Amino acid sequence: MSGSTDGSARGRVTLQHIADELGVSTATVSLSLRSSPLVAAATRDRVQAVARSLGYVYNRSAASLRTARTNMIAVGFNDIVNPYFGELLAAIEETLAGSGHTVLLGTYSDDPVKQDRVLGTLKEYRPDGMIVCPANGARAASLRDVADAGIPLVQVSREISGVGLDFVGSNDALGTEAALDHLFALGHRRIAIIGGTDAMSTGANRRNAYRTYLAAHGMAVEAALMVEGFGTRDLGFAAVHGLLDLTSPPTAAVCFNDLTAFGVMLGLRHRNREAGRDFSVVGCDDVKEAALWAPGLTTVKNHHADMGRRACERLLARMVNPALTPERIVIEPTLVVRGSTTSVG
Amino acid sequence: MSGSTDGSARGRVTLQHIADELGVSTATVSLSLRSSPLVAAATRDRVQAVARSLGYVYNRSAASLRTARTNMIAVGFNDIVNPYFGELLAAIEETLAGSGHTVLLGTYSDDPVKQDRVLGTLKEYRPDGMIVCPANGARAASLRDVADAGIPLVQVSREISGVGLDFVGSNDALGTEAALDHLFALGHRRIAIIGGTDAMSTGANRRNAYRTYLAAHGMAVEAALMVEGFGTRDLGFAAVHGLLDLTSPPTAAVCFNDLTAFGVMLGLRHRNREAGRDFSVVGCDDVKEAALWAPGLTTVKNHHADMGRRACERLLARMVNPALTPERIVIEPTLVVRGSTTSVG
DNA sequence: TTGAAAGCGCTAACAG
DNA sequence: CTGTTAGCGCTTTCAA
Numbered sequence: 001m002s003g004s005t006d007g008s009a010r011g012r013v014t015l016q017h018i019a020d021e022l023g024v025s026t027a028t029v030s031l032s033l034r035s036s037p038l039v040a041a042a043t044r045d046r047v048q049a050v051a052r053s054l055g056y057v058y059n060r061s062a063a064s065l066r067t068a069r070t071n072m073i074a075v076g077f078n079d080i081v082n083p084y085f086g087e088l089l090a091a092i093e094e095t096l097a098g099s100g101h102t103v104l105l106g107t108y109s110d111d112p113v114k115q116d117r118v119l120g121t122l123k124e125y126r127p128d129g130m131i132v133c134p135a136n137g138a139r140a141a142s143l144r145d146v147a148d149a150g151i152p153l154v155q156v157s158r159e160i161s162g163v164g165l166d167f168v169g170s171n172d173a174l175g176t177e178a179a180l181d182h183l184f185a186l187g188h189r190r191i192a193i194i195g196g197t198d199a200m201s202t203g204a205n206r207r208n209a210y211r212t213y214l215a216a217h218g219m220a221v222e223a224a225l226m227v228e229g230f231g232t233r234d235l236g237f238a239a240v241h242g243l244l245d246l247t248s249p250p251t252a253a254v255c256f257n258d259l260t261a262f263g264v265m266l267g268l269r270h271r272n273r274e275a276g277r278d279f280s281v282v283g284c285d286d287v288k289e290a291a292l293w294a295p296g297l298t299t300v301k302n303h304h305a306d307m308g309r310r311a312c313e314r315l316l317a318r319m320v321n322p323a324l325t326p327e328r329i330v331i332e333p334t335l336v337v338r339g340s341t342t343s344v345g
Numbered sequence: 346m347s348g349s350t351d352g353s354a355r356g357r358v359t360l361q362h363i364a365d366e367l368g369v370s371t372a373t374v375s376l377s378l379r380s381s382p383l384v385a386a387a388t389r390d391r392v393q394a395v396a397r398s399l400g401y402v403y404n405r406s407a408a409s410l411r412t413a414r415t416n417m418i419a420v421g422f423n424d425i426v427n428p429y430f431g432e433l434l435a436a437i438e439e440t441l442a443g444s445g446h447t448v449l450l451g452t453y454s455d456d457p458v459k460q461d462r463v464l465g466t467l468k469e470y471r472p473d474g475m476i477v478c479p480a481n482g483a484r485a486a487s488l489r490d491v492a493d494a495g496i497p498l499v500q501v502s503r504e505i506s507g508v509g510l511d512f513v514g515s516n517d518a519l520g521t522e523a524a525l526d527h528l529f530a531l532g533h534r535r536i537a538i539i540g541g542t543d544a545m546s547t548g549a550n551r552r553n554a555y556r557t558y559l560a561a562h563g564m565a566v567e568a569a570l571m572v573e574g575f576g577t578r579d580l581g582f583a584a585v586h587g588l589l590d591l592t593s594p595p596t597a598a599v600c601f602n603d604l605t606a607f608g609v610m611l612g613l614r615h616r617n618r619e620a621g622r623d624f625s626v627v628g629c630d631d632v633k634e635a636a637l638w639a640p641g642l643t644t645v646k647n648h649h650a651d652m653g654r655r656a657c658e659r660l661l662a663r664m665v666n667p668a669l670t671p672e673r674i675v676i677e678p679t680l681v682v683r684g685s686t687t688s689v690g
Numbered sequence: 691t692t693g694a695a696a697g698c699g700c701t702a703a704c705a706g
Numbered sequence: 707c708t709g710t711t712a713g714c715g716c717t718t719t720c721a722a
Binding site: 012055057058059060061062064065070072079080081083086087089090093094097102103104105106107118121122123124125126148149150233262266269288289292293294 | 357400402403404405406407409410415417424425426428431432434435438439442447448449450451452463466467468469470471493494495578607611614633634637638639
Binding site: 359360361371372375376379403404405406407408409410411412 | 714715716717718
């Protein structure tokens with residue numbers, strides 16, 4: 001090809017060019033390209049044909065300026081390497097694709113300052129809505145800023161208390177209770193809780209549920225058995241060592257998430273102990289890998305794909321009707337028992 | 346607060362409002378907000394203060410229309426649940442955040458038709474650049490369409506042969522050879538290859554390297570030992586059964602990726618065999634979980650975080666200078682030996 | 691150092 | 707059924 005059309009087509013074909021080519025107005029072109037019934041079928045076809053031949057590419061920025069809609073949904077997460085969030089993001093992206101929305105992604109590694117910066121940037125793209133999992137220690141004002149700028153927002157997985165915004169997540173306390181019930185029934189009376197902090201809803205909810213449960217079942221709540229921190233493999237790995245070194249070590253642990261539980265299982269092996277034989281460990285999330293480890297990980301299933309879907313649905317509903325009263329949509333978790341838990345030796 | 350400013354601030358504050366408030370022009374406001382040296386410091390400060398108090402939010406769509414830059418980079422992947430791509434995406438997102446770019450995400454599940462649709466949509470957002478891992482069976486025209494629309498594009502991980510666009514990926518053949526060398530040295534003479542298709546570069550490269558290696562080392566290339574398919578756990582799991590049922594079953598397998606290898610290890614266990622004892626398995630990618638399985642997975646490390654970073658760097662370079670000659674940036678993989686391989690029994 | 695004016699590419703009244 | 711016109715919010719000459 002001598003590239004004659006290509007040359008002019010380098011991302012620079014506009015409605016005007018098509019209009020000129022056909023001797024019609026840009027309005028007609030605009031309507032034709034969207035297959036509006038207002039325009040004659042013959043005209044529509046001619047316009048579409050010329051658009052194609054000219055290599056026309058619709059310019060959403062321009063349209064957005066006019067319509068005040070971008071068809072983008074911003075997603076703010078701490079971390080997408082954690083498969084829990086990876087899978088959650090995948091569910092969201094897929095659901096939104098179904099309604100013609102594209103995901104704009106930002107991450108902030110559980111750093112509230114970075115979160116504010118990232119959300120601020122995302123906001124400037126004027127997404128039609130935003131799905132956010134708040135950072136550890138994030139303040140209500142950070143999310144309110146977004147909502148006050150007129151962007152529908154739903155919190156997913158974690159929430160900021162009193163922020164007055166939609167939330168779709170899991171019943172953390174119930175999950176922790178189910179895990180503790182399971183261990184209690186297996187005879188465990190010294191149970192650690194590893195991971196989570198009181199500065200994120202999921203951490204606070206689970207740690208409080210733990211405290212309450214222990215008290216209600218006549219077990220003392222010992223600081224040494226409550227290992228605070230982010231839900232990483234490293235935390236789990238390191239925590240095991242400390243716990244096993246206690247004068248009176250625990251026989252089981254509930255973990256903030258599956259990643260932490262995997263770290264615990266590795267730490268155990270490192271000390272010549274095996275989960276499900278010498279020690280019981282319960283995870284949380286039920287990521288794909290949980291079923292596949294040896295032994296399989298007993299874990300609290302958060303139904304996170306469902307959570308992602310429901311967050312999208314809620315957001316779309318709020319986009320249609322911004323006056324909706326904020327709602328807390330809480331999904332019941334399920335305990336999945338596998339090989340990593342056993343009766344106390 | 347009685348919300349008087351909030352009411353008008355609902356995402357509707359523009360430069361004009363700030364200008365009116367101060368009796369200056371929008372030009373001055375625009376310059377002030379970007380801290381241009383052209384404007385007096387005192388003016389600048391007053392403008393910025395008013396902008397803040399009015400709850401002004403910069404409108405990137407409007408700016409983009411004017412500047413023809415969006416500061417968005419589109420990323421097109423098949424699947425982000427596979428931790429390999431999740432980690433790759435994380436590396437890309439992080440790198441781009443450093444240069445002030447935000448990621449626009451699209452996925453297409455290895456479906457070339459869906460890929461075309463998704464890339465078409467992404468294109469309309471006029472991202473400043475695009476990073477794409479082509480779908481299985483994707484044609485050159487799909488990516489050329491994007492590039493011809495004037496959007497700088499780099500292929501990552503997989504490439505379409507002859508498309509004449511940048512590519513950042515791994516030396517697939519070398520990785521496969523390293524895996525086979527390792528198995529050969531352990532005495533294996535019947536080696537399967539599981540996963541990958543000839544319709545994606547990574548699959549074709551590895552399968553060809555396998556064919557060549559076997560021929561060069563006096564082993565017959567048997568169709569039954571070459572299990573074609575996408576790199577899923579399910580494929581690995583299913584393939585093992587078929588392979589073990591052969592009259593003369595293999596003693597080892599190289600897998601398309603770690604996920605497939607995990608599936609193989611599970612399938613083995615299902616047949617009362619253990620990887621690293623009764624059968625040897627080599628993965629590819631070295632995702633985080635690979636080191637943590639029991640036994641640890643011997644795998645070909647693709648350095649995918651590095652790959653993501655380099656893809657971004659190449660893209661940024663091309664954005665600065667679109668005339669750059671397309672380049673193939675090939676990263677040397679490393680074999681990581683762990684417990685899933687052993688000498689032939 | 692600041693303002694006026696034009697225009698990026700599109701859509702939405704409104705008129706015809 | 708199609709054209710005219712105005713304008714979304716910003717940046718960028720060019721003048722003053």
